[in-house]
Amino acid sequence: MNAAKVTLTATVLAAALGLALGLSAAPAEADGDSENCPHNKPSHPHCSGDGGGGGGAIVYTAELTAGAFVFAPVNPVPVTPNQRENVLRSEEDLNLDIGDSPEPDTWVDMFDTCAELWDPGPVEAFFVGEDDWSIDKAGGVRVVFRHIESEGAEFRFQLIGNEFEFTADDKSFPPAPGDTSVFVLDQFAITAKSLAGGSGGTKFCRTLGGDPLFLSDLLFGLGVPSTLEITASAP
DSSP states (O other), X not given: OOHHHHHHHHHHHHHHHHHHHHHHHSOOOOSSOTTTSGGGOTTSTTSOOSSSOOOOOOOEEEEEEESSOOOOSOSSEEEEEOTTSSEEEOSOOEEEEGGGOSOHHHHHHHHGGGTTTOSSSOOOEEEEOXXXXXXXXXXXXXXXXXXXXXXXXXXXXXXXOOOOOOOSTTTOSSOOTTOEEEEEXXXXXXXXXXXXXXXXXXXXXXXXXXXXXXXXXXXXXXXXXXXXXEEEOOO
């Protein structure tokens, strides 16, 4: 091969190599927020769906619309699904107060399940940090409040709905963009223990060994279930 052909071949190879390196070094464009957009699929409800142009992200909110408890100070409260879409979490702390309760009698009777633990008095308000509450799909849709300290005790309680089918639009978890899912939380469970330093040693309380009880069984059958609404904004 003569010198001219060698030079031409080398030039073509160098150009091809440079193009390949340039393409591999370029960052991939993700559709939507990479943290909440699994596998960068534009069709996924957490992705923008606009070809990577940004905007149009789905905004989820959760609200307790009936029953003894109201998310406060924000209701509805913004929530974010995890990647498996079986848990919703929030960046909001909650301050729940019986003074805001639409059904204070149900609140009182529910906490009376562990009345022997509350010292100096009944639970009428409590704080729960953003990392200590969630809305879970597993085991029936439930709102779980953890690591709460109030009235001389630490406790965990759950509002639970017996929902295991998620095929209808108003029951999907989380809902599709533009839809609202509604779940009736007709059961509750409490696990509690007295804090160190109390009189009489450490005391414990669990509803039926930790199993749920029906809210409708409270107040001689007049207890009111809670209603959870989860809404997904249209992109």
